[in-house]
Amino acid sequence: MTPAAHERLDVDALVDDPGTRIIVCCGAGGVGKTTTAAALGLRAAERGRQAVVITVDPARRLAQSLGLESLDNTPRPVPLPEGAAGSMHAMMLDMKRTFDEVVEQHAAPERARQILANPFYQTLSTSFSGTQEYMAMEKLGQLRQSGDWDLIVVDTPPSRSALDFLDAPKRLGRFLDGRLIRFLSAPASTGAFRLLGAGFNLVTSTIGRIVGAQLLDDLRSFVSAFDTVFGGFQERAERTYRLLRTPGTAFVVVAVPDTDAMREASYFVERLATDAMPLAGLVVNRTHPLPGGPAADVGSREAVAAAEPLERSGSHPLASAALRLHAERVRTRERENRLRDALLSSHGGVRMVEVAALPEDVHDLAGLRGIGEALASAPPDR
Amino acid sequence: MSEGEHGPQPPGGARAKARLHIVTGKGGTGKTTVAAALARALASDGGRVLLVEVEGRQGVATLLGSPPLPYEEREMLSVPGGGTVCVLAADAEAALLEYLEMFYGMRRAGQALNRLGAVDFATTIAPGLRDVLLTGKATEAVRRRRGRRRRPSDAPSDAPFHYDAVVMDAPPTGRIARFLNVNSEVAGLARVGPIRNHADRVMEVIRSEQTRVHFVSLLEEMPAQETRDGIAEIHGLGLRLGMVLVNMVRPPLLDEADLAAAADGGPDLDALAAGLKEARFEAPGELAAALAGEVRAHALRVRLERRVRSDLEELGRPLLELPLLEGGVDRAALEVLARRLAEQGVRL
Numbered sequence: 152m153t154p155a156a157h158e159r160l161d162v163d164a165l166v167d168d169p170g171t172r173i174i175v176c177c178g179a180g181g182v183g184k185t186t187t188a189a190a191l192g193l194r195a196a197e198r199g200r201q202a203v204v205i206t207v208d209p210a211r212r213l214a215q216s217l218g219l220e221s222l223d224n225t226p227r228p229v230p231l232p233e234g235a236a237g238s239m240h241a242m243m244l245d246m247k248r249t250f251d252e253v254v255e256q257h258a259a260p261e262r263a264r265q266i267l268a269n270p271f272y273q274t275l276s277t278s279f280s281g282t283q284e285y286m287a288m289e290k291l292g293q294l295r296q297s298g299d300w301d302l303i304v305v306d307t308p309p310s311r312s313a314l315d316f317l318d319a320p321k322r323l324g325r326f327l328d329g330r331l332i333r334f335l336s337a338p339a340s341t342g343a344f345r346l347l348g349a350g351f352n353l354v355t356s357t358i359g360r361i362v363g364a365q366l367l368d369d370l371r372s373f374v375s376a377f378d379t380v381f382g383g384f385q386e387r388a389e390r391t392y393r394l395l396r397t398p399g400t401a402f403v404v405v406a407v408p409d410t411d412a413m414r415e416a417s418y419f420v421e422r423l424a425t426d427a428m429p430l431a432g433l434v435v436n437r438t439h440p441l442p443g444g445p446a447a448d449v450g451s452r453e454a455v456a457a458a459e460p461l462e463r464s465g466s467h468p469l470a471s472a473a474l475r476l477h478a479e480r481v482r483t484r485e486r487e488n489r490l491r492d493a494l495l496s497s498h499g500g501v502r503m504v505e506v507a508a509l510p511e512d513v514h515d516l517a518g519l520r521g522i523g524e525a526l527a528s529a530p531p532d533r
Numbered sequence: 534m535s536e537g538e539h540g541p542q543p544p545g546g547a548r549a550k551a552r553l554h555i556v557t558g559k560g561g562t563g564k565t566t567v568a569a570a571l572a573r574a575l576a577s578d579g580g581r582v583l584l585v586e587v588e589g590r591q592g593v594a595t596l597l598g599s600p601p602l603p604y605e606e607r608e609m610l611s612v613p614g615g616g617t618v619c620v621l622a623a624d625a626e627a628a629l630l631e632y633l634e635m636f637y638g639m640r641r642a643g644q645a646l647n648r649l650g651a652v653d654f655a656t657t658i659a660p661g662l663r664d665v666l667l668t669g670k671a672t673e674a675v676r677r678r679r680g681r682r683r684r685p686s687d688a689p690s691d692a693p694f695h696y697d698a699v700v701m702d703a704p705p706t707g708r709i710a711r712f713l714n715v716n717s718e719v720a721g722l723a724r725v726g727p728i729r730n731h732a733d734r735v736m737e738v739i740r741s742e743q744t745r746v747h748f749v750s751l752l753e754e755m756p757a758q759e760t761r762d763g764i765a766e767i768h769g770l771g772l773r774l775g776m777v778l779v780n781m782v783r784p785p786l787l788d789e790a791d792l793a794a795a796a797d798g799g800p801d802l803d804a805l806a807a808g809l810k811e812a813r814f815e816a817p818g819e820l821a822a823a824l825a826g827e828v829r830a831h832a833l834r835v836r837l838e839r840r841v842r843s844d845l846e847e848l849g850r851p852l853l854e855l856p857l858l859e860g861g862v863d864r865a866a867l868e869v870l871a872r873r874l875a876e877q878g879v880r881l
Contacts, residue, residue: 179560179561180559180560180561180705180707181559181560181561181562181705181755181756182560182561278661278718279658279659280657280658280659280663281657281658322653322657322658323658325650326650326653326654326658329650330649330650331649331650331651331654334649366723407561409561410595410861411561411590411592412561442823442826442827443823444819444822444823445816445819445820445823446820446823446824446827447823449814449820457809457812457813457814458812460812461808461811461812466808466811467804467807467808467811467812468787468788468791469787469791469800469801469804469805469808469828470804470805470807470808470809470811470812470821471808472786472787472791472828473800473805473808473809473821473824473825473827473828474809474812474824475786476786476824476827476828476831477824477827479859480827482859482860483859486860486861510830510833510834510837511754511833511837512753512754512755
């Protein structure tokens with residue numbers, strides 16, 4: 152099967168370009184985002200960049216592959232072999248701590264204490280969905296501003312949808328700035344919303360009945376303390392969102408050759424185009440390219456046809472097994488090519504690179520370096 | 534724990550006890566497929582089974598080759614012998630509006646809440662509310678008895694259950710503990726009141742003898758690691774563990790001696806070439822050298838898989854295997870998988 156024509160994602164050109172300041176790795180769960188982000192960071196560092204990798208993944212996989220015992224909310228140096236051209240740091244996002252730091256930075260000590268102790272704030276900063284994405288964006292903004300690194304690689308949070316990384320911060324910001332929270336936190340007597348329609352009287356009593364008066368009190372004091380500190384959650388979210396649209400940012404969409412992951416990748420590519428966000432390209436992990444040489448010319452049917460008489464006679468078990476394996480591999484590759492071609496045909500011009508499946512998982516820097524090399528080397532096109 | 538832990542049970546024997554099957558696993562392990570196969574297997578002796586999807590991905594519809602499913606329990610598979618599998622693509626927003634209407638008779642308030650952004654808040658932002666709405670749908674189906682629909686309290690308490698089993702295609706392992714621990718999830722928002730009561734009712738079912746949490750893994754390191762972590766978390770919450778379902782298992786094609794040789798130095802090139810020559814390939818020596826790499830990769834993979842399998846066995850849960858099906862999974866393939874589960878005995 153001839154692969155569809157496509158341009159290769161040139162990873163070295165991407166990480167070597169001093170104009171590349173942020174690389175965001177996104178995609179469905181389980182496709183190797185974290186590994187890809189770490190491998191890109193390492194390759195960039197070894198080629199001379201001052202790179203930092205932010206991971207948001209609670210499974211601490213990046214920590215494992217970087218040989219670090221634990222990652223906390225500050226970037227830690229990753230020891231590179233002597234003579235490395237650049238440097239690498241890695242950090243794991245602690246969303247609560249990031250949120251607390253934002254509060255402490257913007258509020259006077261007494262106010263900050265009030266906010267941090269507020270029960271509603273505590274729920275917001277630890278378990279609201281979207282806080283992780285919001286804080287990942289916040290941290291990204293901080294690191295970018297610090298100027299300590301010239302390349303930031305972001306591994307996006309594990310969420311239901313890859314799009315959540317883009318949407319959740321704004322959704323949360325919209326809620327915090329929105330009508331609902333003003334409405335709930337308005338003193339009962341003002342009746343600010345009475346004019347909006349009769350349904351709202353019912354709403355007031357419903358919400359009161361469902362969530363209880365205590366929560367409304369917490370919310371009221373949270374809103375008043377927070378407002379005076381820094382209004383504009385939404386604006387804050389939009390500021391970092393804008394950062395993602397600047398030319399220095401590159402999105403790398405990560406997938407594996409299965410239907411779900413490729414569909415998710417396709418949604419994401421579409422969305423980036425709609426929002427005019429810079430897509431560097433697609434990384435397809437765990438593919439099964441065929442080896443070159445004479446084996447490439449042996450099709451799956453031919454291999455099976457050759458294996459069958461050997462199996463019947465039982466004379467050459469190794470050869471028949473090798474032929475069966477090869478046939479399976481050819482069929483796998485044909486399926487992968489179909490999936491890839493379907494994606495490329497609906498998104499013309501997307502650059503892509505494949506990383507062949509490894510027999511074993513990546514555990515260490517050497518393994519990450521291997522992934523980086525695979526990312527940068529010629530595409531396995533067969 | 535249940536007596537089913539210590540070996541296979543006659544079909545249906547354990548079902549009388551375990552009626553809510555929560556299926557989780559690392560992303561990419563084929564959770565949805567396994568959940569559907571389990572539902573199909575549980576229906577194989579005439580049972581009525583509900584498969585609930587909660588991630589909004591319409592994975593079941595894709596699997597069955599049907600258009601996106603609406604928010605209703607729809608019969609999707611009928612099994613020879615009278616069994617049926619119904620599917621519900623649960624949706625938090627629809628569940629919320631339904632809940633408000635059922636308990637408060639407030640469809641109008643639902644609309645007003647929607648305009649205010651409260652529905653969006655409850656279903657996408659607020660911690661736990663979305664989850665309690667979704668788990669609430671599944672636990673309500675578990676409690677429902679035949680007779681009048683929906684409100685368990687309306688039916689006589691000795692009426693048979695509406696569903697013999699409910700299978701939930703749950704969130705991935707990384708989020709499962711939080712998803713199921715609905716009580717503590719909503720505690721930050723509601724310490725008292727109807728939400729809290731609802732969460733308590735849901736938790737009662739999840740904690741009960743009727744519920745099992747099953748893990749889907751592959752014979753790869755990361756899915757196995759997440760299975761270990763997830764089992765520890767679920768156990769820590771005091772919930773009942775079920776099976777470890779190892780998906781996409783490939784048969785080894787080489788015998789032990791060839792496997793060991795291929796993994797260590799590479800396969801015996803002469804033997805390989807001799808076989809290829811007998812199969813009348815031109816230049817068998819060159820072809821053997823080319824295929825040797827594929828054989829070695831296979832042997833290394835088998836070795837890794839065995840290590841992972843023995844790690845999974847150490848978890849002490851019943852280990853069931855499902856084969857890798859080339860060409861993906863469709864209705865026919867689902868039958869094959871369900872049969873494989875039934876053969877190994879769905880052990881709870």
